[in-house]
Amino acid sequence: MQALEDYVAGLLADLEPLPAVVLPLAEAHGLVLAEDVPAALPVPPWTNSAMDGYAVRAADAAKADRSPVVLPVGGDVPAGAVPAPLAPGTAQRIMTGAMLPEGADAVVRVEDTDQAPGPRPLPEQVEIRVAPRPGLNVRRAGEDVGLGDPVLGAGAVLSAAALSALASAGAGSVRAVPRARVAVVSTGAELVDPGAALPAGSIPDSNSVLLAGLVVEHGAALASVSRSADTAASLAGVLTAAAAGADLVVTSGGVSAGAFDPLTMLAGDQAALDEGREMLAEDRAAGAAIRLRFARVAMQPGKPQGHGTVRADDGREVPLIALPGNPVSVLVSFRTIVAPALARLMGRDGVGGTGETSGSGGGPAALVLPRAGARPPVRARAAEAWKTAGGRQQYIPVRFVPAPTGAAARPGRGTVGPTRWVAPTHRLGSGSHLVASLPAAQALAVVEAGTPAVSVGDEVRLIALSRPAGPDDGELPPPLAEP
Structure with a gap:
């Protein structure tokens, strides 16, 4: 028998990450970034207020700690507005996030004035009761990320926070490794649809439901779900059709030594099966070309395993992973064999660490999210x-x-x-x-x-x-x- 680690290593050696594509941010959640992204905008893009209050020149209210300073109010600055310059000796009422007027260098909180918070008419004047210092309650343009600074490095997983950071830095789309499209195929003449009447000798097709859910839970896209009868011709046709819209085909059942196991019938070479050699199975009537390599893996459950490729109609050699048919074997095999294959296809394996960039990236490590990688055991x-x-x-x-x-x-x-x-x-x-x-x-x-x-x-x-x-x-x- 073959060690599981060796079997998975051989399977992964035949896989490459899917080609990166450009996607809108709204479609990239959970994917892996394929290239470093610098800031197209500074963050914040302009100097703005960190508080609801009054924009002032700090020098105009420097004596407010000894006695209140009264300044005329020259106007309102709501968020999204471009304010007029601040005249010396005056104040402007300003909202949180609003652009700081030219000439202002501090914001006094509304709580530190004689004005009540909340929606109220613009006052003619405001009494400042706390002496501000330059920079008080002010967010400087670019103090989070400067123009051209790194935001995320290649290999970062695009979490909600990561996508938010990219949006704030001016990105509307990213180049990322797409979700793998996985076709699920269950084999067995005894299978019937879940919930259907159960003839004698039949069982519900729980494997297709299990595999479909596991595909989604592991961040991939479910391309199709189909079922094959226990004949080599039926399976060849189903596999070819499944490969047409998939990046990976995962089957359950038919990989053991039973007289009616369709994958082993498709291989048609018991000696090669016993020795774990690669076999080419062709069904000319179905136009199928399927390469298979079987193995007996030293694991319980899940000893009989297989992998190879299916030639799709467009000429692509689509990877195929053949799992045993018992449900717990399917779960264990998916977690230990299919999950690493999905990680390889979606760019999630072979990278680790925190605070590092790749390629031409540089800049503060704190701005670069951790790459995808294994957690400690x-x-x-x-x-x-x-x-x-x-x-x-x-x-x-x-x-x-x-x-x-x-x-x-x-x-x-x-x-x-x-x-x-x-x-x-x-x-x-x-x-x-x-x-x-x-x-x-x-x-x-x-x-x-x-x-x-x-x-x-x-x-x-x-x-x-x-x-x-x-x-x-x-x-x-x-x-x-x-x-």
Whole structure:
């Protein structure tokens, strides 16, 4: 059997990030920036007021600490207006964010005058009760970012805050790596639509629902969902059609040694299958050209795996990842195999660190967001004992639980920070068919190959499971490890 790390490395070696495209900011959320972006505008673009109050020359109210200074009010400066110059010895009422009048060098808060805050008629004069200093409550043009300064470096993930920064610095669009379009194909004559009547021997097609959701949760775009019968001809046609609008095709089922597994039938070479050699499968009637490489990976669940390419009608060789068909195997395989492939396609892997630029970028590191990268691993203690997979690395869905009464960490098995405790989500552990218990899973616990058993208090590594954001986010432990 092949180690999971080696299998994933071989798969990733055949992938390149998708070509960058120019997108409006509104369509770029969550993508990875493909080039450094300098400021096209200073931020702020002009010197403005940080408070609602009165724009003045500081020298005109310098004695206000000893006795109030009364200045005539020459006009209003609402946000968005271009004010008239400030005449010496006068004040102008000004709103937060409004451009500072020429000649003014300070803003006195309305609370430090005799005027009441809120919508009121413009007063003829204002009594200043606090002596301002030059620069008081003033935001200088470019004090955040100057014209031409770096705003974001290539490799930054375009979060809401990042897009806001780009907009404020004058950008209306960005060059970014697009979302990968993923086509989902489930195989099996026994599959029926969810909710449909269930003939004897049939099962609901839960894998297509699971894969479609995982694609979106991992930041990719769902291109299509289709299903194939258990014949090589049916699968070849479905794969070719799926590849037409996709950057990646992910299948579930049909990669084992069963007599009716369509992917292995499509390969048609049992010796090559057994040896893990690449095979070219052609169906001339369907116009299909599919390259496949199968492997037995030392993981539980998910031992039978495959990957290759499908030739689309436009001549593109679209990557194909073939997963086993049991639902827990699909979840584990997606998280450990498909997720890294999506990261490669969308420019999210191979970069890390914080406060650094790439290419020609420079300037203050604080202005450059962290690049996409793996989080530090998180570990936990087993609150229950469970069986392991012997010579295979085990990935078992777990949930966070209170510490068992009287339990303590076993000595000599590593250290954990603030101790977290986990237990399998189902009494049958990592059974690949236990789909109904998956919603309870908050992470995958990783048990190294060769571990004889997991005992209470033993340390395990955790891999986070993707899930949509929700109101209970704050109740969960901090983000967990990437694979």
